[in-house]
Amino acid sequence: MIRFTILGAGTGVPMPQRSPAGVLVQIGATPLLFDLGPGTIPRLDAAGVSYRDLEFVFLTHLHPDHTLDLVMLLQALNYTPSFTRERPLRLFGCVGTRALYDDLLRAYPSVAPRGFELTIRELSAERIAFDAWTIETAPSAHTATSIAYRIEAEDKALVYTGDAKENPALIEIARDADAFVCECAFPRGYATRDHMTADAVGRVARAARVKRVILNHLYPPALEVDVVAQVRAEYAGEIIVAEDGTRIQV
Numbered sequence: 582m583i584r585f586t587i588l589g590a591g592t593g594v595p596m597p598q599r600s601p602a603g604v605l606v607q608i609g610a611t612p613l614l615f616d617l618g619p620g621t622i623p624r625l626d627a628a629g630v631s632y633r634d635l636e637f638v639f640l641t642h643l644h645p646d647h648t649l650d651l652v653m654l655l656q657a658l659n660y661t662p663s664f665t666r667e668r669p670l671r672l673f674g675c676v677g678t679r680a681l682y683d684d685l686l687r688a689y690p691s692v693a694p695r696g697f698e699l700t701i702r703e704l705s706a707e708r709i710a711f712d713a714w715t716i717e718t719a720p721s722a723h724t725a726t727s728i729a730y731r732i733e734a735e736d737k738a739l740v741y742t743g744d745a746k747e748n749p750a751l752i753e754i755a756r757d758a759d760a761f762v763c764e765c766a767f768p769r770g771y772a773t774r775d776h777m778t779a780d781a782v783g784r785v786a787r788a789a790r791v792k793r794v795i796l797n798h799l800y801p802p803a804l805e806v807d808v809v810a811q812v813r814a815e816y817a818g819e820i821i822v823a824e825d826g827t828r829i830q831v
């Protein structure tokens with residue numbers, strides 16, 4: 582069983598109900614955090630998971646709406662009264678994650694981990710097995726190094742695209758997923774070179790035969806139309822429009 586909570590269903594554009602990107606995935610008692618845009622850490626707490634207990638953090642790409650709370654997480658781990666972090670923090674991300682981390686430490690030297698180890702592993706297209714779950718990554722074509730994640734546990738699969746652009750690797754990584762948390766940035770016909778439009782979401786969901794699609798990372802123009810109908814024109818399965826706090830179990 583995989584439980585997940587959309588901590589931020591929005592973008593870098595300030596909007597009520599839709600904060601910058603973050604997805605909490607829970608496999609048994611293990612929380613995994615995918616992306617941490619501004620405000621993700623307090624919303625994680627509101628979802629019932631303390632930042633103190635986070636061990637695994639994954640970045641899809643390095644834009645601020647997906648990464649700014651990394652520095653807040655590090656600050657909180659160093660400076661929470663009566664708390665000493667000892668467990669390692671394992672940061673995974675696209676190529677460039679280490680350079681971002683080094684830049685953050687240059688800008689904010691006081692967040693360098695105190696008393697705990699931080700490991701960084703950069704990913705492109707790979708599959709990594711952990712104890713009770715596996716992670717698979719593929720290029721999401723939003724930036725030169727951005728990646729989508731597939732999380733498998735028992736016989737279930739969740740795919741989180743981060744920001745993405747329609748491409749064959751996205752269909753492959755989303756194959757038969759029980760839940761496909763897909764960027765739906767803009768409505769059909771909207772001119773974009775590096776984001777998903779609603780019809781593209783529907784085409785990928787159909788080609789990958791996913792069981793349900795969760796429309797995520799919606800810019801205001803996507804909310805001004807019947808975005809579900811635009812996806813529905815291409816895809817016959819279940820469609821959910823994410824808001825902050827949307828919680829699903831597969």
Ligand SMILES: [Zn+2]
Nearest residue numbers: 592644646744
């Ligand atoms: Zn974004």
Ligand SMILES: [Zn+2]
Nearest residue numbers: 642644723744
């Ligand atoms: Zn982006």
